[in-house]
Amino acid sequence: MPLPATAMALALSAAVSLIPAAAGESSGNSRAVQECAWKLSAARLYQELKAEHSPSTTQRQLLAMLDEHGAGAAKFVPQRCQDGGGNGNALGHIGSPAGGSSPSGGSTGGGNSGTSSGSAGATPTGGADGNCPTTAANKLGWGKPNREDAFNDASSIGNWGVYDGAGHAGNGTRSPKAISISDGILTITGTPDGQSGGMAWNPGQKYGRWEGCAQSPPGDPDLHSLFLLWPDAENWPVGGETDFMEISDPARKTVDGFFHYGADNSQESASVDIDATQWHAWAVEWTPQGATYFVDGKEWWNTTNTSILPPGPQHLTIQLDNFGNPGKETTMHVDWVRQYSLDGSTGSNSATKNSSEAGRGNEANNDGGSRGGNGDGDNG
DSSP states (O other), X not given: OOOOHHHHHHHHHHHHHTSXXXXXXXXXXXXXXXXXXXXXXXXXXXXXXXXOSSOOHHHHHHHHHHHHTTTTSTTSSOHHHHTTTTOGGGXXXXXXXXXXXXXXXXXXXXXXXOOOHHHHTOOOOXXXXXXXXXOHHHHHTOXXXXXXXXXXXXXXXXXXXEOOEEOGGGSSEEOGGGEEXXXXXXXXXXXXXXXXXXXXXXXXXXXXEEXXXXXXXXXXXXXXXXXXXXXXXXXXXXXXXXXXXXXXXXXXXXXXXXXXXXXTTEEEEEEEXXXXXXXXXXXXXXXXXXXXXXXXXXXXXXXXXXXXXXXXXXXXXXXXXXXXOOOSOEEEEEEEEEEEXXXXXXXXXXXXXXXXXXXXXXXXXXXXXXXXXXXXXXXX
């Protein structure tokens, strides 16, 4: 979708801001943080733009600019940046400026994965289910989460990598200003000037369960509410993308799900008719045998085709993504999010344990099929 002139200028400005200055005023660790932040941001934006089927002139210009600086190269983002660069919260997810907190997912949208040392040590409270009393975790006996955020106060944001940079596919900007916490509720607000927002919960885990309690009031069709899993390695599309709640319907009465896989960004998709203006608990379970999406404890999509499962760890992101030219302010609200291990363990090393132990049997069951509904989105 072509961007208006103001959005074009904003997108170009955002892209240029990702390029590091030739003269480094910073030194040591701060300079390394800046380098990682802009490389993560540039790589993610490059991925999103490459996935556009009909890019605008501005998007092609952005892509050329990023390509010139090597953003499409396989080893453009150093491993130390993917691991957090040794600086915890100082490294943002894709789209983060130097020293900032942190995509897109889902929209390939995945999202700028922010790197946040605090998130790994978040202490589960095991508290009440708030606005979503019917959950997959309770119905299916998932046990206690190994990680949880109930957004009880503004300090919760410190557990996340908050996006700060170019918007999805170069549309507007992702800004920390779009995110707020009040009375135990996280709110992300998208505005007609192109501002949107998102946040990433690093590090992730290979295999496990995630669930979030969300509400999306009626809004603009170009602002999509999302819960998704994004690859820790920032190697989309090869690393996969698991969109277990994406809402583009302006009435918020239909919810889509997408499962991205492979170097060509292949997708499985489904949709469910539900009033998402009300609170619902959205969940995904990912095992060596397949993946399943749930809402309020009820399954609505599943695949047992193990050949399309993600190859490595993924982490949760929450995003309100700009897919074009929104005409009105739009919000999404989140009461809580939780992450569970497959074996019910709650220690900080449970994600690593699941990855190494469960992964040994992952190639034994690769002839399954998938089933889904009528979604047709291009989240990349």
